[in-house]
Amino acid sequence: MTVREPAGRQSSQQVVLEVNDLKTTFNTRDGQVHAVNNVSFSLSTGELLGVVGESGSGKSVTMMSLLKLLPSPPAEVVADSILYEGRDVLSMGDEELRELRGGGIGFIFQDPMTSLNPVFTVGYQLTEAIRQHLPISKKEARARAAELLAKVGIAQPVERLRDFPHQFSGGMRQRVMIAMSLACEPKVLIADEPTTALDVTIQAQILELVRDLRRDQGMGIIWITHDLGVVAGIADRVIVMYGGQIVEHAPVKELFNNPQHPYTKALLATMPSIDASRSERLYSIEGQPPSLSGAPTRCSFAPRCEYAFDRCLEENPPIVSMDNNHQAACWLRHPQYTAQGSQHPPEEISLRETF
Amino acid sequence: MAALASTESLQLMLQVTGLSMHFPVYKGLMRRQIGEIKAVDDISFHIMRGETLGLVGESGCGKSTAGRALLKLYQPTSGRVELDGTDVTALEGEDLRRIRTDMQMIFQDPQACLNPRMTVGSIIAEPLDEHTRLSRRQKRQKARELLDAVGMNPDYENRYPHEFSGGQRQRIGIARALALEPKFIVCDEPIAALDVSIQAQVVNLLEDLQQQHQLTYLFISHDLSMVRHIADRIAVMYLGKLVELASREQLYQSPQHPYTKALLSAVPEPDPEKEAIRERIILQGDVPSPANPPSGCNFSTRCPIAQEQCMRETPAWRELEGGRYIACHMVQ
Ligand SMILES: Nc1ncnc2c1ncn2[C@@H]1O[C@H](COP(=O)(O)OP(=O)(O)O)[C@@H](O)[C@H]1O
Ligand SMILES: Nc1ncnc2c1ncn2[C@@H]1O[C@H](COP(=O)(O)OP(=O)(O)O)[C@@H](O)[C@H]1O
Ligand code: SF4
Ligand SMILES: [Mg+2]
Ligand SMILES: [Mg+2]
Numbered sequence: 012m013t014v015r016e017p018a019g020r021q022s023s024q025q026v027v028l029e030v031n032d033l034k035t036t037f038n039t040r041d042g043q044v045h046a047v048n049n050v051s052f053s054l055s056t057g058e059l060l061g062v063v064g065e066s067g068s069g070k071s072v073t074m075m076s077l078l079k080l081l082p083s084p085p086a087e088v089v090a091d092s093i094l095y096e097g098r099d100v101l102s103m104g105d106e107e108l109r110e111l112r113g114g115g116i117g118f119i120f121q122d123p124m125t126s127l128n129p130v131f132t133v134g135y136q137l138t139e140a141i142r143q144h145l146p147i148s149k150k151e152a153r154a155r156a157a158e159l160l161a162k163v164g165i166a167q168p169v170e171r172l173r174d175f176p177h178q179f180s181g182g183m184r185q186r187v188m189i190a191m192s193l194a195c196e197p198k199v200l201i202a203d204e205p206t207t208a209l210d211v212t213i214q215a216q217i218l219e220l221v222r223d224l225r226r227d228q229g230m231g232i233i234w235i236t237h238d239l240g241v242v243a244g245i246a247d248r249v250i251v252m253y254g255g256q257i258v259e260h261a262p263v264k265e266l267f268n269n270p271q272h273p274y275t276k277a278l279l280a281t282m283p284s285i286d287a288s289r290s291e292r293l294y295s296i297e298g299q300p301p302s303l304s305g306a307p308t309r310c311s312f313a314p315r316c317e318y319a320f321d322r323c324l325e326e327n328p329p330i331v332s333m334d335n336n337h338q339a340a341c342w343l344r345h346p347q348y349t350a351q352g353s354q355h356p357p358e359e360i361s362l363r364e365t366f
Numbered sequence: 367m368a369a370l371a372s373t374e375s376l377q378l379m380l381q382v383t384g385l386s387m388h389f390p391v392y393k394g395l396m397r398r399q400i401g402e403i404k405a406v407d408d409i410s411f412h413i414m415r416g417e418t419l420g421l422v423g424e425s426g427c428g429k430s431t432a433g434r435a436l437l438k439l440y441q442p443t444s445g446r447v448e449l450d451g452t453d454v455t456a457l458e459g460e461d462l463r464r465i466r467t468d469m470q471m472i473f474q475d476p477q478a479c480l481n482p483r484m485t486v487g488s489i490i491a492e493p494l495d496e497h498t499r500l501s502r503r504q505k506r507q508k509a510r511e512l513l514d515a516v517g518m519n520p521d522y523e524n525r526y527p528h529e530f531s532g533g534q535r536q537r538i539g540i541a542r543a544l545a546l547e548p549k550f551i552v553c554d555e556p557i558a559a560l561d562v563s564i565q566a567q568v569v570n571l572l573e574d575l576q577q578q579h580q581l582t583y584l585f586i587s588h589d590l591s592m593v594r595h596i597a598d599r600i601a602v603m604y605l606g607k608l609v610e611l612a613s614r615e616q617l618y619q620s621p622q623h624p625y626t627k628a629l630l631s632a633v634p635e636p637d638p639e640k641e642a643i644r645e646r647i648i649l650q651g652d653v654p655s656p657a658n659p660p661s662g663c664n665f666s667t668r669c670p671i672a673q674e675q676c677m678r679e680t681p682a683w684r685e686l687e688g689g690r691y692i693a694c695h696m697v698q
Binding site: 065066180182183210211212213214215216218219237238239240241242243244263264267277278279281282283284285286289290292293294295296297299300315 | 563
C-alpha cells in the first residue's frame with residue numbers, strides 16, 4: 012500500500028525519509044514474534060514526528076529496522092521500500108550504511124550510558140565522531156566539540172570535554188548524547204524515549220532544548236515516547252502504535268482534538284489531568300496488550316475495545332485515510348462502514364459511539 | 367479516593383515528627399566515616415485514618431527512604447513515628463514484630479519482591495506463616511480470597527510469577543501486602559513501571575481496596591497527574607526535606623513553594639493547545655548531592671526567587687492558613 016501525503020507541510024520542506032510497508036519478524040526458539048506489521052510513514056525536513064505507544068508496541072524495532080540495526084537472524088526485515096533521500100536503505104552496502112547511521116541519521120537512546128563509552132572522555136568521543144565525518148584536524152574537531160556542548164546547554168564546555176560520562180548527571184548525559192548525534196549534522200534525528208528515565212524538571216529542560224534545535228537546524232526529528240503529554244508539546248504529527256501496527260496517524264492538534272481510533276481515545280481518557288476536572292474514578296482499559304506470536308488476523312485491539320463488532324474479530328482493519336490528513340486502522344472508520352449507503356456496524360455499536 | 371465520612375475516619379493514623387534518616391559515608395581501608403547522606407532530614411507530617419497522602423518529588427529526594435524509615439525497615443537517625451497511637455520508634459523485638467502486621471509496603475518493581483521459585487499462592491501466604499497460626503488449609507483459602515480481591519483468578523495460586531504480566535505481578539504484590547490486614551500501606555511508586563493503560567487498572571484497584579478495608583495510604587510517586595487523582599493531600603519533597611504540604615485543591619490550584627510551582631509547570635499535558643501557551647518555569651542545573659547539601663534552603667541553588675537570606679538560613683517548616691504547610695522564606 013502507498014503512503015498518502017500526511018500533514019500539511021510547507022512547500023520548502025522535503026521528504027527525507029519514507030518507509031513503505033515495513034514488516035519485522037523475530038524467529039526465536041519460542042516461535043515467531045511479529046514485532047512490526049505493515050508500517051508506513053514519511054518524515055520531512057524540519058518536521059517533528061511523535062511516535063507513541065506502550066512498551067512492546069514496536070516503536071524501537073521499527074526504528075532499528077529502518078536503520079538495519081537488527082542482527083539477522085533472529086530478525087527478518089522486509090519492506091516495499093525504505094528511502095532515505097530517495098535512496099533505498101535495504102539495498103545499501105555496509106559502507107553506505109555506516110555513512111547513513113553516523114552521518115545522515117542520528118540516533119539517541121533512552122539510556123545514554125549504553126551508547127557512551129565509560130572509559131573515554133566525552134571530549135574524545137565527540138571529536139572522534141566529528142572526525143569520522145568531517146576531514147578536519149583534531150584541534151578543530153575539539154573546538155567544534157566544545158561548541159556542540161555549549162549548544163546543548165552544558166556550562167563550561169571546554170573543561171567538561173575532559174570529563175568521563177559518569178561525571179555527568181542523567182540529564183547532562185542525555186544532553187551529551189544529543190550533542191553527539193548533532194556532531195555530523197544529520198538530516199534526521201531519531202530519539203528513542205530520550206527523556207523517559209529523567210525527572211520532569213530535567214525533561215522540561217531537554218524538551219526546551221529540542222524546540223530550539225529544531226528551529227535552528229531544520230532537522231527532521233522522530234521522537235519516540237510513551238507519554239502523550241510530551242508529544243502534545245513538541246510534535247507536528249503523531250503516530251500511535253499498538254501491537255506492532257500504526258493504528259492512528261494525524262497532525263498533532265487533530266489527533267488530540269479528534270481521536271479516531273478507540274485505542275487513542277481510551278488512552279487519552281485513561282490519563283488523569285493536572286488541571287482539568289478530576290473524575291471520581293479513572294477510566295481504565297481492561298485486559299492486556301496483545302501477544303505478537305502470529306501475523307495479525309483480527310484487529311489487535313479488539314479484545315479490549317468497547318466498540319468491537321464481529322468484523323473486528325474476523326479481519327485486521329487496514330489503515331485508511333480520512334479528512335484532515337487523518338489516518339486510522341479501525342473498521343468503524345473504514346469506507347465499507349462509513350460511506351453513504353454502505354453496510355453499517357451493528358446498531359448497538361453505533362449507539363455506543365460517542366465520537 | 368478516601369471518603370472521610372464517619373467520625374471514626376477523622377482520627378489520626380500516622381504522626382511523624384522530625385524524622386531523619388542519615389546514611390554514613392565511609393572511605394578508605396579503615397572505613398573511616400567522612401560524612402553522611404542526609405537522605406531524609408527532619409520531616410514532619412500526619413495522615414488521617416482512611417486518607418491518602420501523596421509524597422512527590424524527583425528521584426533521589428528521599429521518598430523511598432522516608433517510606434522505609436516510617437515502617438522501621440530502617441532505624442531512623444532521629445525523630446518519632448506514631449502509628450494509630452503507638453510510638454513505633456521505640457519498639458523492639460516482639461512488640462515491633464506485632465506492629466509490623468499493621469503496616470505494609472507495595473513496591474515499584476513487583477518482580478524484585480516476588481520469589482521466582484515460589485508459587486503465587488505461597489508468595490501471598492508467606493506473611494501468614496510468620497505472623498499467624500492459621501492452618502495450611504486456612505492459609506490457602508486466604509490466599510485464594512486475596513487473589514480474588516485483587517481481581518485475579520484464584521486458580522492462579524499454583525502458577526509462578528514469570529507467567530504474569532507487570533500489571534498482574536503488581537496485583538500479586540498488593541495481595542501479599544493485604545494478607546495481614548494492615549491499617550497503613552506505603553505504596554512506593556506502585557505504577558511507575560506499568561504501561562499507561564495498566565496504571566489506571568492498578569490505581570482503581572488500590573482505591574477500591576482502600577474503601578473496602580478502610581486503608582490509609584502513603585502514596586509515593588513522581589507522577590503529579592496521578593497523585594492529583596489519588597491523593598487527598600500531597601507532600602512535596604526536595605533534597606531530603608519537605609517543602610510544601612497541602613490539600614489537593616490547594617496544591618494544584620495555588621502552589622506556594624517555588625519548587626512546587628516549577629514541578630507542576632514541567633508536567634507535560636496531553637493537550638497541544640494548552641502546551642503551546644504554557645508558561646514553563648525551567649529550573650537551571652541539577653539537584654545538589656544529599657551528601658553535600660547547600661547552606662540555607664536546600665532549594666536555594668536552583669530557586670528562581672532566592673534572596674540572600676535563603677542562602678544563609680534554613681527555612682522553618684510552618685503551618686499556613688487552611689491547614690497547609692510550607693518551608694520557604696519568601697512565602698508570607
Ligand atoms: N531481539 C528480539 N527477539 C525477539 N523479540 C523481540 C526482540 N526485540 C524486540 N522484540 C519484541 O518485539 C516487540 C516490539 O518491541 P519494541 O519495538 O522494543 O517495543 P517498544 O519500543 O514499543 O517498547 C516486543 O514484543 C518485543 O518483545
Ligand atoms: N541504604 C542507603 N545507603 C546510602 N545512601 C542511600 C541509601 N538509600 C538511599 N540512599 C541515598 O539517599 C538519597 C535518597 O534516596 P531515595 O530515598 O531512594 O530517593 P527517592 O525514593 O526519592 O528516589 C539518595 O541520594 C540515595 O542515593
Ligand atoms: S477495529 Fe474494531 S476492535 Fe479494532 S479498534 Fe476499531 S472498533 Fe475497536
Ligand atoms: Mg522501545
Ligand atoms: Mg524511590
